[in-house]
Amino acid sequence: MPIRPAITLLATLLCTAALAEVHEVKMLNRGASGAMVYEPDYLAIAPGDRVRFIASHPSHNAASLPGLLPEGAEPFKGRINEEIEVTFDTPGLYGIQCIPHLAMGMVMLIQVGDRQASEVQLPASLPARAKARFEQILEQANSAY
Numbered sequence: 001m002p003i004r005p006a007i008t009l010l011a012t013l014l015c016t017a018a019l020a021e022v023h024e025v026k027m028l029n030r031g032a033s034g035a036m037v038y039e040p041d042y043l044a045i046a047p048g049d050r051v052r053f054i055a056s057h058p059s060h061n062a063a064s065l066p067g068l069l070p071e072g073a074e075p076f077k078g079r080i081n082e083e084i085e086v087t088f089d090t091p092g093l094y095g096i097q098c099i100p101h102l103a104m105g106m107v108m109l110i111q112v113g114d115r116q117a118s119e120v121q122l123p124a125s126l127p128a129r130a131k132a133r134f135e136q137i138l139e140q141a142n143s144a145y
Contacts, residue, residue, distance in 0.1 A: 020048040022085070025108065027053060027060035027098060033136075036101040038062075038108040041133075042141050045088060047113050052085045053078060053096075060098045062086075065107065067123030068095025088112045093120050095134070105129035109137050117141035 023043055031037040043051065053062035062084055063077040070092025078084030080100065088094065091113030098106035107130050111117055117138050122131060 020050060020087075021045065022050045022052055024052050024054055025062070026056040027062065027106075029057040029059075034105075036098065036104040036106040038096065038098075038106065041108040042111075042117070042137050043108075044111040044141075047089055047091050048087065049112070050085050050087045051110065052083060054083050055081050059100060060106070061100070063097055063099050065095030065097045065123070067125065068093065068120070070094065070112070091115060093117065095123075097130070102130050103127040105133035107133050107137070109134065109141065111141070 023045060025043070026039045028037050028039055029035065031039045033039075033041060038053075045051070058081050061078045061080045061082070064073075064075040066075070069075060070090045073090040073092065073094065076084070076086050077099070088110060092115050094110040094112065096108045096110060105127075109117060109120070120134070120138055122134055126134070
């Protein structure tokens with residue numbers, strides 16, 4: 001391969017990575033929408049964007065929710081009380097949970113790409129408060145369209 005096309009390809013790849021946004025989500029004991037929440041609790045982002053989960057209050061983490069993850073996407077699990085930054089490359093809908101507070105409804109939804117939040121199939125195994133919280137998030141997300 002001639003040098004010039006290789007340099008062009010490398011520059012294109014680097015520019016694409018540089019255009020990716022970093023979105024911040026706070027993990028809170030109490031926020032605008034109640035107790036044990038992520039703020040914001042819904043994000044619509046582009047493939048390749050990153051989300052930084054900030055441990056604003058103690059005893060929280062961010063982890064992908066089994067059963068609400070796009071096919072081919074890698075699951076993730078942050079440690080309690082630690083910031084984690086995740087790159088979302090695979091388009092689709094991601095359910096996020098705080099493992100210690102799932103039963104209290106500490107969940108959020110991340111939409112990567114064009115798939116609409118109205119297409120979410122919530123896992124049947126969700127605790128009641130988590131399911132109710134996802135339903136509130138979905139209602140707000142769908143009313144934005």
